[in-house]
Amino acid sequence: MISIIIPTYNEEAATKAVLENISLNKNIEVIVVDGGSPDNTIKIAGAYPVAIIKSEKNRAGQMNKGGESAQGEILLFLHADCALEAGALEAAERAIAKGFIGGAFSQRINSGKLIYRLIESSGNLRAGIFKIFYGDQAVFVRKDIFLKLGGFDKVDLFEDVLFSRKLKRQGRLCLLNKRVFSSPRRWERQGILKTTFINWLLGLGFILGFSTVALKKFYYDLR
Structure with a gap:
């Protein structure tokens, strides 16, 4: 089973969309780890069959809480403003079955502007060659490896890069062709x-x- 961990903070506008997207999948666990949102994020999440964990505001710490409490053998960390392409979870399961310890998905930014194709291409090239993944690529990993590494370093930035570096020393990683669609909002x-x-x-x-x-x-x- 895959456990999907979604760290949130003031994501009421994105939470419904990401949970609707995920709800199309079966035999999964969804954990929303909220960092003390004063908006309606928790209320919106509560309308779905998900576990809700309250945490201090720190994305790395939030993801660690979710990962530690997850029941699945595979953990997938998904930003609230992202959505997975159909078949993405099955692709992750196949990758793990082939002996990869983790990986990420190819990024697609939800905009028709050509400059975003350049941004995506450079990011996917980096991830494919160096196996350094950013959080908006929906990183997935075997739970036993996640626990062995102690999860994400609780830092202010680049927790995803640091985690990728640790993962590379544990085994094979992959960048899947299946896409994760991310918001262009930032x-x-x-x-x-x-x-x-x-x-x-x-x-x-x-x-x-x-x-x-x-x-x-x-x-x-x-x-």
């Missing part, structure tokens, strides 16, 4: 070029060894 909010430039600077800072605390401050200073 690019649209600040502008595509500005957001891409900020992401590039943050990635460079991370590679150079700046702390995630410093990078988070830098990020909010630029917003």
Whole structure:
């Protein structure tokens, strides 16, 4: 069984859509881990057959809580503003059955703008070659491996990259052709070029060894 863990904070606009998308699948467990949303996120989630866990606001910590309480042999971490392509869960199960310990899905941003095709292509190329996955690619992993690694590092940024690095040392990873559809909202909010430039600077800072605390401050200073 696959357990889908969705970390949320003020996601009332996205929660219904993501849960409707997931509800099309059978024999799954869905866990919403909320970081103290003051909006109606929990109320909306409560209308669906999901487990709801309350947590402090920290995406890595929220995902860890969900992963630790999950009953499935496979964990899949899905952002609230994302949706899985039909057949994605079955593809993940087949990958695990073939001996992969985890992986992610190819990203598709929900917009017709051509620049998003470039962003997707570069991200999918990175993930395919280096097996470094971002959270909006819906990372999945065997639960026993997740527990062995102690889950995600509880940091302010790049918990997904750090987790990918740990995973690579444990076994084979894969990027599946099945897609995860993600919202363009963060690019649209600040502008595509500005957001891409900020992401590039943050990635460079991370590679150079700046702390995630410093990078988070830098990020909010630029917003």
